[in-house]
Amino acid sequence: MTTNHGANLFDLASKLGIKKSEILDFSSNINPFGASKKAKRSVIDNVDMVSIYPDPEYKELKGVISDYCNCKPYNILLGSGATELIAAFINTIDPKKALLVSPAYSEYEKELNKIGCNIVKYFAKKESEFKINVNDLKKEIKTRNYDLVIICNPNNPTGFAFNKDEIKELLSGTKTFFMIDETYIEFTDTKKYSSTHLIDEHENLFVIRGTSKFFSTPGIRLGYGLISNKMVQDNILKKLDLWNINIFATLMGEIMFKDHEYIDSTIIHMSEERKYLDNELRKIKGIKVYESHGNFILCEIKEDDMTSEKLYNILLKEGIVIRNCSSFEGLSDKFFRVCILKHEENELLIHEINKIIK
Ligand SMILES: Cc1ncc(COP(=O)(O)O)c(C=O)c1O
Numbered sequence: 001m002t003t004n005h006g007a008n009l010f011d012l013a014s015k016l017g018i019k020k021s022e023i024l025d026f027s028s029n030i031n032p033f034g035a036s037k038k039a040k041r042s043v044i045d046n047v048d049m050v051s052i053y054p055d056p057e058y059k060e061l062k063g064v065i066s067d068y069c070n071c072k073p074y075n076i077l078l079g080s081g082a083t084e085l086i087a088a089f090i091n092t093i094d095p096k097k098a099l100l101v102s103p104a105y106s107e108y109e110k111e112l113n114k115i116g117c118n119i120v121k122y123f124a125k126k127e128s129e130f131k132i133n134v135n136d137l138k139k140e141i142k143t144r145n146y147d148l149v150i151i152c153n154p155n156n157p158t159g160f161a162f163n164k165d166e167i168k169e170l171l172s173g174t175k176t177f178f179m180i181d182e183t184y185i186e187f188t189d190t191k192k193y194s195s196t197h198l199i200d201e202h203e204n205l206f207v208i209r210g211t212s213k214f215f216s217t218p219g220i221r222l223g224y225g226l227i228s229n230k231m232v233q234d235n236i237l238k239k240l241d242l243w244n245i246n247i248f249a250t251l252m253g254e255i256m257f258k259d260h261e262y263i264d265s266t267i268i269h270m271s272e273e274r275k276y277l278d279n280e281l282r283k284i285k286g287i288k289v290y291e292s293h294g295n296f297i298l299c300e301i302k303e304d305d306m307t308s309e310k311l312y313n314i315l316l317k318e319g320i321v322i323r324n325c326s327s328f329e330g331l332s333d334k335f336f337r338v339c340i341l342k343h344e345e346n347e348l349l350i351h352e353i354n355k356i357i358k
Contacts, residue, residue: 004106007321018319024345027323029156029184029296031216032341033269036262039217039252046251054247061245061253065224068257069196069209075228077236078245082183082210082223085236087111089206089225092235093177095147099140101132103330105156105181120144123330130158130290130298134166141176152181153195154188157325157337159292161188167195177204186214186263187270188293196226203229213295214266215256220249270295273340280350281338286357296339298325303357308336314356320349 006028009020016023034040055061058078066073079085090111098112102121112119122140124130141149149170154161162170171178185194195207207226212218222245227233245253256262277297281289288300301308312324325335338349 004327006323012316012321016316016319022319024320024341024348026338026341026349027321028218029213029294029339030218031214031266031270031295032345033216033266035216035252036256036259038259038262039215039256042251042255043248049247049251052247054243054245054250056242058245058250061250064254064257069190069194069226071196071199071226072228075199075226075233077225077227077233077240079223079225079240080221080244081212081218082181082208082225083107084221084240084244085208085223085225086179086181088236088239089179089208089232090117090148091115091239092232093148095177097144097146098148098150099144099146101137101149101151101155103155103157103325103328104150104152105183106327108150108152108179108181117148120146121329124155124158124160126300130155130160132160132162134162134169138170141170141174146176148177148179150179150181152183153193154184154293156184156294156296157298157323157328157331157335159290159294159296159298161193161293163192164195164198168198171198171202171205175204177206178202179206179208181208183208183210183213184294184296185209186267187274187295193293199226199228203227203232206232211253211256217249217252217256220246220252222249222253270340273343273346276343277338277340277346277350280346281353284350284354284357287353296323296337298335298337301334301336301357306357307333309333311336311353311356315352318352320352 007025013020062073062076065076086107095117097118100119100121102123124132180195198205210223281287286303290298308324308326312322323337325331325337326333
């Protein structure tokens with residue numbers, strides 16, 4: 001049952017003979033509080049809009065995103081999730097040689113393989129707690145002639161994040177394209193870690209963001225990408241379908257990016273619960289915990305006779321799904337990842353893990 005992604009709840013529910021809502025999904029990294037109530041209300045109140053086409057230029061939505069992430073509306077591209085933009089950008093740049101900061105989310109490699117790109121992996125090491133030295137990485141980028149560097153920031157699955165000054169340092173003096181996936185950025189201090197403000201001065205920078213995780217809306221498939229390079233922008237646009245964002249995703253986006261109450265309470269809850277989960281996991285002697293800037297925590301099992309697959313299967317019997325990280329190159333069958341859910345759910349997870357690992 002191991003895959004390259006978090007749980008397929010449809011599949012698991014039918015295999016376990018329970019409802020999707022009965023599964024405690026610690027594998028998909030989605031904000032457990034659900035989407036903004038105001039945004040959901042807007043869909044309910046405007047359900048008849050199903051019968052009209054969305055604005056093909058998405059002017060209002062881009063205006064709201066521009067305020068949300070402090071960038072120019074004309075530098076925004078919209079995609080069906082971050083996923084569509086990852087594929088469209090890689091296809092547009094068509095790199096012959098790419099550096100993939102690893103371990104990393106699997107879709108980058110999948111898309112690079114589709115175009116026959118030579119992929120070089122720069123691995124964060126367990127010995128360095130998966131932290132990356134920016135000067136070492138910069139040296140690697142300078143020495144070899146890469147067409148594209150891919151960074152997931154904060155990184156899924158390690159939780160490591162470069163701050164904005166480190167990203168600026170990586171970008172200085174190079175024309176190599178950078179794709180920075182900020183899908184998890186709102187779970188850390190965006191003022192310190194986000195690169196969106198670097199878009200105007202660096203034409204080789206493409207920052208990708210999604211709404212699936214922080215805004216708890218994977219079902220609407222809404223992502224956005226920021227780039228100031230007009231030629232690349234035009235070429236990406238040619239690859240995207242007209243009306244690729246449906247009317248309900250548009251409606252929700254127009255509300256949720258402005259729902260400060262929702263945004264602020266999510267940030268407060270998630271950072272409190274990350275502290276709780278981190279602390280409790282660290283109390284379990286048989287587990288090593290890696291520091292995370294995301295809404296998930298990477299853990300390593302230290303007991304000889306336990307693997308992440310075994311742990312996954314034992315917890316699954318209780319309706320609890322964790323991410324077995326053995327499929328990530330650079331990790332092993334000892335690694336698993338859990339995301340932050342509501343307090344009682346986090347307590348239950350700790351209780352159940354405690355029964356298995358001492
Ligand atoms: C790092 C990263 N980027 C992108 C995605 C996909 O996001 P979206 O739902 O916006 O396509 C995921 C999903 O797990 C992810 O972990």
